Amino acid sequence: MEYTVNKLAKLAGVSSRTLRYYDEIGLLSPKRISSNGYRIYGRNEVDRLQQILFYRELGVSLDEIGRIFSAKDFDGLSALQNHLTGLLERREQLELLIANVEKTIKAMKGEMIMSDKEKFEGFLKKMVDDNERLYGEEVREKYGEEAVNRSNEKVLHMSSEQYAELEKLTEELNETLKKAVEQGDPSSELAQKACDLHRRWLCFYWDKYTKEAHIGLTQMYVYDSRFTEYYEKIAPGCAAFLRDAVAIYCK
Template sequence: MGRRYKIGELAELSGVSVRALRFYEEAGLIAPGRDPTNGYRLYAAEDVDRLQEILLLRHLGVAVRDIAPLLSTTSDDRVAALVRHLDELIAERDQLNTLIATVERTLAEMRGELDMADSEKFEGFKYRLVEDNERRYGVEARGRYGDEAIDATNREVLGMSERECATWQELDARILEALASAVRTSADPAGPEGARVCELHRQWLGYTWPSYSVEAHRGLAESYVADERFTAYYDRDVPGCAAWLRDAIVAHA
């Protein structure tokens, strides 16, 4: 029999709080044994491996409620899962290295050591944007739309010019401002303001979607209220914005 850890020992080993370990247990993600003499939790080798997998998925942005179906069930599944996680971590490292290189070259330009094209100044940030989206939403998005569609979207982002990137971000800001105003004034998402916001959102998507479809637009809108991360983004200033945007897109897309 291999080493078994008490909950405090595993917390110290993994850097995860005791409270988090209990939360993962309540969520059905990990099921430690019990010491027959006192009922204390005991974590075996397989529990340690399972916790590692949980933490990798959390690092990649998967919500706790979405982890269970992604956990491996056999040794082969675990190997395949670790290979996927390794690929994603390597991509994250490469993108961070690109951002570091961008900052280093910018500093060198400021010191008069080299000339840097304006377009180069944004490469690292675009890679970082893609990496952040992959970490937060990549698993679910690839499961819903497929690798080909997500890879095409990432290529669109990385291929943006400086002007396109600025316009894209400006559209996002305009949408957030319009949503906050609409919710505060109780505007009807099925009315003219809803049509205007829906069109702004369609234009915003046009910078990252290789092709547009009504079905995909509506499906994305539904995820804004189904996924707490999307909801938190749109509702950060005024609660109800995510639902209002969903209703506007469903009414006008």
């Protein structure tokens, strides 16, 4: 009932490096070291390793696992309860992150739809194809057909629903923006009005508006030729102008 590193590693489905690491940090030491320097593990060590892996699978850090074991009164239940609290917190943060990314994507797509519907549809198609090539099978297996399709169709669907209102706002924004650029001053009242229209335009897509995102987005317009071109058609240097104006608007 004695095991060398690789024996135990294979038995437990981990790498030998992992075992040596656990030895190094004092989480799982071998029963003894044989005369040739080899690590020899016994029954107790197998058990302890199982326990370690049990918690590890649940996402508990090795550090905490160590503390669970070394606590005088072993209480895995309390440990898991605390661990769960951390996990729930992480989930909440992740949800927030996802929501933000999604709303940003939504806004950018909305912008593209406004700027050039045909071009956008071409882009969307390419996007879908790329996803298909890269993740298609995987994703389809994981989430099922309709999830993929749903996510791909959502944008176009939304655009057709609210197209009219959005278009009106866009028109007003573009006009205001054009006049403001002609005046040439990003801090002018007209320019700031354009910023406000742009904000309202964004709120069409965003559930929650933040200054930071507004600044970041307009700055991006300057770097992404698809957006720059669109604004260029409204007025020369328009994207940069809007960026400057929004920077002031949000200050």
